[in-house]
Amino acid sequence: GNSVTQMEGPVTLSEEAFLTINCTYTATGYPSLFWYVQYPGEGLQLLLKATKADDKGSNKGFEATYRKETTSFHLEKGSVQVSDSAVYFCALSMRGAGGTSYGKLTFGQGTILTVHP
Amino acid sequence: NAGVTQTPKFRILKIGQSMTLQCTQDMNHNYMYWYRQDPGMGLKLIYYSVGAGITDKGEVPNGYNVSRSTTEDFPLRLELAAPSQTSVYFCASREVLAGADSEQFFGPGTRLTVL
Numbered sequence: 001g002n003s004v005t006q007m008e009g010p011v012t013l014s015e016e017a018f019l020t021i022n023c024t025y026t027a028t029g030y031p032s033l034f035w036y037v038q039y040p041g042e043g044l045q046l047l048l049k050a051t052k053a054d055d056k057g058s059n060k061g062f063e064a065t066y067r068k069e070t071t072s073f074h075l076e077k078g079s080v081q082v083s084d085s086a087v088y089f090c091a092l093s094m095r096g097a098g099g100t101s102y103g104k105l106t107f108g109q110g111t112i113l114t115v116h117p
Numbered sequence: 118n119a120g121v122t123q124t125p126k127f128r129i130l131k132i133g134q135s136m137t138l139q140c141t142q143d144m145n146h147n148y149m150y151w152y153r154q155d156p157g158m159g160l161k162l163i164y165y166s167v168g169a170g171i172t173d174k175g176e177v178p179n180g181y182n183v184s185r186s187t188t189e190d191f192p193l194r195l196e197l198a199a200p201s202q203t204s205v206y207f208c209a210s211r212e213v214l215a216g217a218d219s220e221q222f223f224g225p226g227t228r229l230t231v232l
Binding site for chain 2: 032036042043044045051089093095106108109110
């Protein structure tokens with residue numbers, strides 16, 4: 001079956017530090033890849049996505065590139081802020097025959113990020 | 118728009134009790150989903166629906182039932198609650214865009230404890 005593996009957490013950084021959260025996937029076929037973020041006490045919200053190989057998703061200073069050859073979708077940010085403290089989830093969804101996507105997401109276990117001033 | 122709303126926010130059940138978790142969205146999305154999030158784990162799909170009257174099982178459907186009588190509502194029913202169903206439950210909805218994987222919008226979650 002399909003699966004997503006994220007780097008072990010939690011991750012603790014000082015403000016303005018560089019962030020990398022690793023994500024690798026296993027899938028039969030070519031998935032769409034997502035990063036969702038969960039702020040304390042809230043539901044998940046989409047941070048960025050990429051739907052085909054070599055696509056780069058970006059939003060709010062975060063970036064991730066869909067690497068088919070290494071089956072990876074690592075999340076990066078050049079300079080984190082205290083407000084980036086949250087749980088980050090990597091996820092994938094598959095398309096069925098004919099390109100239809102039911103949008104069923106398979107999630108990694110999540111990485112807790114804490115940024116100190 | 119309120120987006121996706123869930124009730125209740127918190128609930129404690131005794132083993133063997135039943136309850137319904139409510140989920141409503143006001144974005145006219147056809148697709149809706151129920152996930153559960155166990156501590157230190159990612160979310161797992163319980164059930165999903167592609168439109169009113171159409172539902173299907175996800176990865177972990179045992180012990181749950183769903184119905185979808187309207188576009189807006191997608192309640193999740195727990196029968197005979199067990200400690201293994203202690204979790205945080207998230208409802209989500211999605212607009213269907215041809216040829217694209219669109220964003221899922223999540224509710225704030227229901228934290229359920231079964232004792």
